[in-house]
Amino acid sequence: MSTATATATTARDVFLVSNTTDELGGVTAWMHQMARLFKRHGHRVHAIGVHRADLKLSLPDDLGYPVTSLYAEHPPTVRPMTGLRRLHPVARRRESARLAAKRRAVDQLSEIFRTARPGGVIVVTQVWPMEWLRAADTAGLTVIGMSHESYAYTKACHRYRWVRHNYPHVDRWLTLTQEDADQWIADGMHNVGFMPNALAHLPTVPSPRSEKVVASIGRLHDQKGIDMLLDTWAQVAPHRPDWTLRVYGAGVEEDERKRQCTLLGLNRSVRWMGRTDDVPGALAGASVFVQSSRGEGFPLALMEAMASAVPCAAFDCAPGVREIVQHGEDGLLAPPGDTGALADRLLRLTGNPRMRDAMGERARQNVQRFSEEEILRRWEDLFALLER
Structure with a gap:
């Protein structure tokens, strides 16, 4: 299929939301690959991360689209305020500070989403950012959730609970293969589709396979x-x-x-x-x-x-x-x-x-x-x- 055929017929605002926008890893690389692809085909793109990463992916200084991190570093992990901890003044101050920072992050996210034109789309590329997204104002926007793991890998860890809690609320949530989608559907999820990753680059000259x-x-x-x-x-x-x-x-x-x-x-x-x-x-x-x-x-x-x-x-x-x-x-x-x-x-x-x-x-x-x-x-x- 030609590039002209693939060009977007409707220019949209596309927000790509991930754990980070700069972490060394495949999901971050995929997010920027898709951001470039969407932008090249007429969409207005904004990449958003929950926090800045320590181990960073090498990226150009000017990506050609805005990039936002809601926190300068990994936000504090939620710790239940139960028992004596609920009464401890230091714990209470820390929890108050965490909640205030989260409110600021959610407000910032809502302000970004309010810039969208009709037909805007939010693609949440990982499960964790849904904690902020569900608290933000997404009125008028289509929300697509994704998982970049297999069903079995997610099922074996804590992200399985996050998927079950958050993804029934999105307009569509995407796995990477039909097989994974079928497994989630059998597990009771009913808004599931699948979307493979895209091949980013086809080298002009293949490897000669001459080195041992x-x-x-x-x-x-x-x-x-x-x-x-x-x-x-x-x-x-x-x-x-x-x-x-x-x-x-x-x-x-x-x-x-x-x-x-x-x-x-x-x-x-x-x-x-x-x-x-x-x-x-x-x-x-x-x-x-x-x-x-x-x-x-x-x-x-x-x-x-x-x-x-x-x-x-x-x-x-x-x-x-x-x-x-x-x-x-x-x-x-x-x-x-x-x-x-x-x-x-x-x-x-x-x-x-x-x-x-x-x-x-x-x-x-x-x-x-x-x-x-x-x-x-x-x-x-x-x-x-x-x-x-």
């Missing part, structure tokens, strides 16, 4: 399973002494994972590359991509690797992963958490150049079904449907 390098790209966080990746690589490295694992990313687990790497005797074959602002460059220097996450939504890094014609081995930890990777066709999947199986997939890809090349080329072709033009068309259809 396996790449991992993601935050060094428990969710991303870098501990399991190292356990996996410990099973691969003895059989592939001329291959290197490059780990791109930063995060709270960095020191712990480096210690694990040393204990496993992997320092000679693992390279800690730090965070990168050049993902295409990192992928151009790799022949295989690996993803070892415990939970995912619709992982952008996986799509970017495939767009670079780099075949992927990944844990089948979410519907979004198996929606992107077609096992045996354009990549290889392993049962979640099974490091032996993931090691087997890596051994197959690193040991068979013909398989690597065939899967890499098919991956580059197949992932283009998630092009920005196609995903934008789906968003425009949804906006028009909810406006009726």
Whole structure:
């Protein structure tokens, strides 16, 4: 579909609301990708975060659309005022200050929303900001809630309660796959749809797959399973002494994972590359991509690797992963958490150049079904449907 076909027929005000607007991570990257896409196609965009982040995503100084953070830092966590705590003067002052700051944040949010023209849309990209959104004035606006996690991952943590409490009140709430949507519908939610993430970039020149390098790209966080990746690589490295694992990313687990790497005797074959602002460059220097996450939504890094014609081995930890990777066709999947199986997939890809090349080329072709033009068309259809 051409860009002209995808151009918005109705120019709208689109407010994208997330935990932060500047945190290093896939959801923030997605939010700014969509902000650029909506703006390019005629919408007026405003990106809003609850607070500013500590570990920041690299962003241009001038994004071309307004960006607002409601708090300078993470707001205090709610602590129930029960028992003796309710009578303690320090606790009461802190709670009073928290509530006053929240009222200011909600008022600021309401003022932003009041600038909207008819047909305005709020897209809440994560569950937590709904605490402020539900208290704000959203009159006349369509509210779309999203989850960037699989049903199973959300069900296993506290966000499940937040979804059940907040998302029945929105006009539509979106998962990332039909499978996730079906699971929420079976769980009693009735305003559910789905919307895949968009492929941000198709490199003009794919990876030559000439380097004996396996790449991992993601935050060094428990969710991303870098501990399991190292356990996996410990099973691969003895059989592939001329291959290197490059780990791109930063995060709270960095020191712990480096210690694990040393204990496993992997320092000679693992390279800690730090965070990168050049993902295409990192992928151009790799022949295989690996993803070892415990939970995912619709992982952008996986799509970017495939767009670079780099075949992927990944844990089948979410519907979004198996929606992107077609096992045996354009990549290889392993049962979640099974490091032996993931090691087997890596051994197959690193040991068979013909398989690597065939899967890499098919991956580059197949992932283009998630092009920005196609995903934008789906968003425009949804906006028009909810406006009726």
